[in-house]
Amino acid sequence: xxxxxxxxxxxxxxxxxxxxxxxxxxxxxxxxxxxxxxxxxxxxxxxxxxxxxxxxxxxxxxxxxxxxxxxxxxxxxxxxxxxxxxxxxxxxxxxxxxxxxxxxxxxxxxxxxxxxxxxxxxxxxxxxxxxxxxxxxxxxxxxxxxxxxxxxxxxxxxxxxxxxxxxxxxxxxxxxxxxxxxxxxxxxxxxxxxxxxxxxxxxxxxxxxxxxxxxxxxxxxxxxxxxxxxxxxxxxxxxxxxxxxxxxxxxxxxxxxxxxxxxxxxxxxxxxxxxxxxxxxxxxxxxxxxxxxxxxxxxxxxxxxxx
Numbered sequence: 001x002x003x004x005x006x007x008x009x010x011x012x013x014x015x016x017x018x019x020x021x022x023x024x025x026x027x028x029x030x031x032x033x034x035x036x037x038x039x040x041x042x043x044x045x046x047x048x049x050x051x052x053x054x055x056x057x058x059x060x061x062x063x064x065x066x067x068x069x070x071x072x073x074x075x076x077x078x079x080x081x082x083x084x085x086x087x088x089x090x091x092x093x094x095x096x097x098x099x100x101x102x103x104x105x106x107x108x109x110x111x112x113x114x115x116x117x118x119x120x121x122x123x124x125x126x127x128x129x130x131x132x133x134x135x136x137x138x139x140x141x142x143x144x145x146x147x148x149x150x151x152x153x154x155x156x157x158x159x160x161x162x163x164x165x166x167x168x169x170x171x172x173x174x175x176x177x178x179x180x181x182x183x184x185x186x187x188x189x190x191x192x193x194x195x196x197x198x199x200x201x202x203x204x205x206x207x208x209x210x211x212x213x214x215x216x217x218x219x220x221x222x223x224x225x226x227x228x229x230x231x232x233x234x235x236x237x238x239x240x241x242x243x244x245x246x247x248x249x250x251x252x253x254x255x256x257x258x259x260x261x262x263x264x265x266x267x268x269x270x271x272x273x274x275x276x277x278x279x280x281x282x283x284x285x286x287x288x289x290x291x292x293x294x295x296x297x298x299x300x301x302x303x304x305x306x307x
Contacts, residue, residue, distance in 0.1 A: 068101035090211035097164030134164035143185035160214035192232030
């Protein structure tokens with residue numbers, strides 16, 4: 001995510017192809033550059049001076065390469081940081097059940113990338129658990145986990161939208177190892193919604209947080225990513241990366257619900273032909289306001305339509 005006044009977002013080849021489940025660091029294998037060079041982006045290419053993802057082995061030399069070990073975020077969301085230690089601003093957030101490809105564990109921190117968007121960073125190692133095959137995704141802003149299949153039972157935890165869970169549906173609840181979730185709060189993975197704006201509206205009033213991806217705090221590109229994701233549309237993490245989505249509209253073309261509007265370091269979704277829903281640092285929350293009011297503060301860089 002990049003900063004602006006609106007502030008929101010923000011070849012060596014191994015002898016045998018690596019398997020995602022096979023995690024190790026290797027200098028014993030012989031590597032040579034055989035693939036075209038890449039324009040490396042530290043946000044989505046996992047490389048450091050001392051270590052790189054083995055998937056990059058054909059494109060760059062590193063003292064060591066690592067095969068990722070897949071883990072999942074446990075029952076609590078955890079922030080992704082650009083450096084170990086948890087100091088400073090998080091760059092993203094891993095939601096419960098989302099997978100993280102671990103390339104290194106050092107002390108209390110795991111370095112790797114979020115498998116959903118390949119976003120690279122450090123997470124607290126204690127937040128990661130053995131992965132489960134997810135069957136459902138939380139579609140409500142938050143979903144309660146109940147100790148028994150009774151909506152009147154006190155919740156023992158809450159899962160934010162986008163969390164992935166494994167369970168089976170029975171009598172109006174999704175039964176999981178951790179408890180029961182009302183079926184109205186989840187969707188089967190693959191049973192996607194159709195209205196990304198309606199999903200974004202579930203976040204209205206959520207506080208703005210650079211790097212956030214949940215109702216507890218979210219940035220502009222996180223709002224777009226989650227809203228499109230519940231519709232089965234894969235979006236990158238940051239607003240500048242999201243400019244690869246859809247096709248550009250002429251400056252005088254009428255706008256429609258679901259169009260993406262890009263500014264410097266910022267993105268939002270059109271609610272209709274005139275109003276924008278976005279997570280904005282200017283107001284400190286997710287809200288709907290006239291596009292004309294936003295463009296009076298920061299100029300529009302691009303207008304894009306997904307379909």
